[in-house]
Structures are given as C-alpha cells and as structure tokens.
Amino acid sequence: xxxxxxxxxxxxxxxxxxxxxxxxxxxxxxxxxxxxxxxxxxxxxxxxxxxxxxxxxxxxxxxxxxxxxxxxxxxxxxxxxxxxxxxxxxxxxxxxxxxxxxxxxxxxxxxxxxxxxxxxxxx
Numbered sequence: 806x807x808x809x810x811x812x813x814x815x816x817x818x819x820x821x822x823x824x825x826x827x828x829x830x831x832x833x834x835x836x837x838x839x840x841x842x843x844x845x846x847x848x849x850x851x852x853x854x855x856x857x858x859x860x861x862x863x864x865x866x867x868x869x870x871x872x873x874x875x876x877x878x879x880x881x882x883x884x885x886x887x888x889x890x891x892x893x894x895x896x897x898x899x900x901x902x903x904x905x906x907x908x909x910x911x912x913x914x915x916x917x918x919x920x921x922x923x924x925x926x927x928x
Contacts, residue, residue: 807829807831807834807837807902807917808830808831808917809827809829809830809900809901809902809917809918809919810827810828810829810919810920811825811826811827811898811899811900811920811921811922812825812826812828812922813825813826813922814897814898814922814923814924815923815924815925816925816927817890817924817926817927818890818926818927819890819891819927820889821926822886822887822888822889822890823924824885824886824887825841825884825887825898825900825922826882826883826884827839827882827883827884827885827900827919828880828881828882829881829882829902830881831881833904834878834881834902835878836858836904837902837904838856838857838858838902838903838904838905838908839855839856839874839876839883839900839901839902840854840855840856840901840902840903840909840915841853841854841855841872841874841898841899841900841901842898842899842900842901842912843894843896843897843898843899844896844897844899844921845896845897848896850899850912851865851867852910852912853865853867853868853885854872854874854885855874855908855909855910856874856875856883857908858878860875860876862874863908865910868887868894871889871890872885872886872888873885873886873888874886883900885898887924890924891926892926892927892928893926894924894926895924895926897921897922897923898921898922898923898924899918899919899921900918900919901915901916901917901918901919902915902916902917903915903916904916
C-alpha cells in the first residue's frame with residue numbers, strides 16, 4: 806500500500822483536454838498496477854483505465870480513443886491524458902493501486918486510493 810495524491814482536475818469545455826497526475830509515496834510504485842476510476846454524483850464508481858507496471862494499458866469503452874494513461878516510475882507518478890472531453894465525463898477522478906498482476910475493473914480489488922480530483926466538463 807502506498808499513499809496516492811491526484812491533481813490536475815478543473816473546469817474545461819466540451820472537446821477540451823486535461824492531464825491528471827497521481828503521485829505516489831513509497832519505493833514500490835514501479836511494481837504496482839494502477840487504475841483510474843471516476844464517480845459522478847449519485848452514480849457508482851466506474852472504471853476508466855488501468856496501466857500495468859510494464860506500461861500495458863486497458864481502457865473502458867467510454868473513454869477508449871480519447872484517454873491515455875502513462876507512467877513515469879522514476880517520478881513515482883501515473884498520468885491520465887484526457888482529450889475530447891464530454892459533459893458525461895464530469896466526475897471526481899481517482900487513482901488507485903494494486904500489486905496483483907491481473908487487470909481488474911472492480912474498485913474493491915484496488916487496495917490504495919487517492920483523495921480524488923474534480924473534473925467538470927461544461928457544455
């Protein structure tokens with residue numbers, strides 16, 4: 806388990822872009838599989854993207870082709886580049902970590918969570 810802190814959220818117009826960062830403490834970040842989730846008001850937390858320790862990625866259909874996750878293990882940081890943002894993307898975005906090798910879209914399978922960062926996409 807590591808401490809995670811998200812940043813980079815804000816207000817953006819439809820079609821715009823934001824780059825979220827998730828900074829991790831500790832010395833085991835490079836071994837972690839990281840995930841990005843989002844939660845809109847009144848909605849369940851939903852999966853957006855995952856990136857393995859070796860940088861292979863998987864994306865939800867809702868963001869595929871628009872969002873890109875990457876990581877810089879030297880900086881203990883994972884990123885989510887969000888392009889072509891839509892109002893449906895308005896939510897609190899969270900990063901999470903797990904040590905299991907297998908990918909998962911289930912939030913409860915991730916042991917470590919950040920505090921979240923608000924993303925608001927205006928029409």
